[in-house]
Amino acid sequence: MPDRPALLTRLRPRGAVWLAAPAVAVLLLVLAYPLAIVVWRSFTDPALGIDNYVWFFQSAVNRTVLQRTFIVAGWVTLASLVCAYPYAYAMTIAGRNMRLALILCVLVPFWLSGVVRTLAWVILLQDSGVINSMLRGLGLSPVKLIRTLPGVVIGMTQVLLPFMILPIYSVMKGIDTRLLQAARSLGAKPWRAFLQIYVPLSLPGVYAGVIIVFILSLGFYITPALLGGPRSTMLSSLVQNQVLSLLNWGRGGAMGVVLLVATFVLLAMAAPLMRQKHSAARREA
């Protein structure tokens, strides 16, 4: 989430600010206000102070699960990127009908509820499931997929894939392919032209996709709960438990704040890198 003041000053014409007013009002009401309450509670419930944060970091369970949450989000982001990049590229070079089919393939699962898709993965991945039955049928030994980290990553990647494909595609669509021809005519090999011209130009889409997928992964709840086992529990499950079962709203709030701050820190670290790459790409183009 970009800092709002900077965003507002960038909108030069005064009147334009008011165009954003409805959205800002909604955000203040449904995002900023509840978030403020969560932060407030984390420091005041049950008593004023940082007890909830001390509790969070003293618990080995919390530390392990926090770390694991970021690791899972990292793997999911990587897996999504590896799947999405060639797919988005294929969408840009395909003919009209083929492109339509490819877009449908992305969007149709997107319209299905995440729970339904996750349950479908249960049927595919479980020990007595489709994949393992096929392996057994071929005389191969079955693999443990469900209730493992890879199982969770597979399921989450499929659910989140559209969030990676669409931003990358929207940027790739605007890349002038004549630049590649120009590079080729200047003697670049196809791969070199692709890597040095095309890939840098597509990076803004990649960054957008990476950030969206990474952040969405951090808060995933249903998919890890159904596809994962104890060793792939993510932080959202622990938050849920504190808030709904133990009624420790202060602790639940503190967990949310820790996750939020950790995410901000990570994004802040990645931001300069991205800006640099981005402007470099523009210069080269």
Place this chain on the structure above:
Amino acid sequence: MRKFAGAFALTMTCALALPVLAQEKPVAGAVKEGSLKGKTLTFVSYGGIYQDGQAAALQEFVEKSGVTLLNDGPTEIAKLKAQVDAGNVTWDVVDTADLPPYIHCGTLFQKLDFSKLDVSKIPPGQVGECSVPAMNYGVVLMYKNDTYKDNPPKNWQDFLDVEKFPGTRAIDGSGDPIGALIEQGFKATGGDPKTMTADDIEKGIQKLRDLGPDTIYWKTGAESQQLAESGEADMIMMWTGRAMTAVKNGAAYTPVWQDWMVVMDQMTIPVGVKDPDAAYALLNAYLGQRSQEILTEKTSYTPINLDAKPKVDETTAAFLTSTPERIAQGYQQNIPFWVKNFDLASEKWNALLSGN
């Protein structure tokens, strides 16, 4: 003369008061005609077949009393806390899990006034200070016929013994710590659950951890049923309702009834409801014999009125927990112990469920 007048007045008062008292003594299931006309009650439970069955059980109450009954749900103690904290309680009668009415008695749930309820037909030992049972069910050990054939497990101790009984276990990981299972774990270490202390909780949980990394902790009843129907696990800890449905759907599993764990849902009235008397009237109607028969016929859960004689099919009857034989085999967790140590047990249970 004055003395006589005094005595006369006293006698008359008593004579007048007695029938009033007798009339007010509630009878489970009895509903006063038109008594709640124009009033609205919100009943909160867990949805699905269960709440539909409860609504059916309350149908007569609604028709006779003239109340408008709204159904809401699912029950979330956090939502109730928000209502109580804000002083705006819109849930009038709430169906909860086993322990919450004991943990939040007097803070979120009202201490019940038992002059307004007829609890005489409820199975013994199930009425709490802040709750009456909503229904009974059990947690049974279901084993896969193929895996164990002639040498099946006979109780929870066999469930916890992976050397004598190899195979994948599936445990209820849907929410709060399962006190009865931790007690069984402690027993397996050679301890006596009756004299368990807070320090022993970890020992019991360690026994569960020792079942190995392949142990499945299912999150929903539907998931446990799916595990049984696809044959994923060799021994599954299951709610009787789910076990029955799985068997009806063809799961080749057999229940072990020795030490089946007694579980109940609770009926409660939150602190701060606008019309407590109307809420009591609903509870009292719900406890009636006919209501409980309807509930069981619609949901297959065990009724909590001892007079109830529901008409059910053979498989459902096999999973009812109210027969004398079943009652003798049941295992009741130490509720006061788990209420007292709820936070500690939750913390350790969560650690187990998050792979720590």
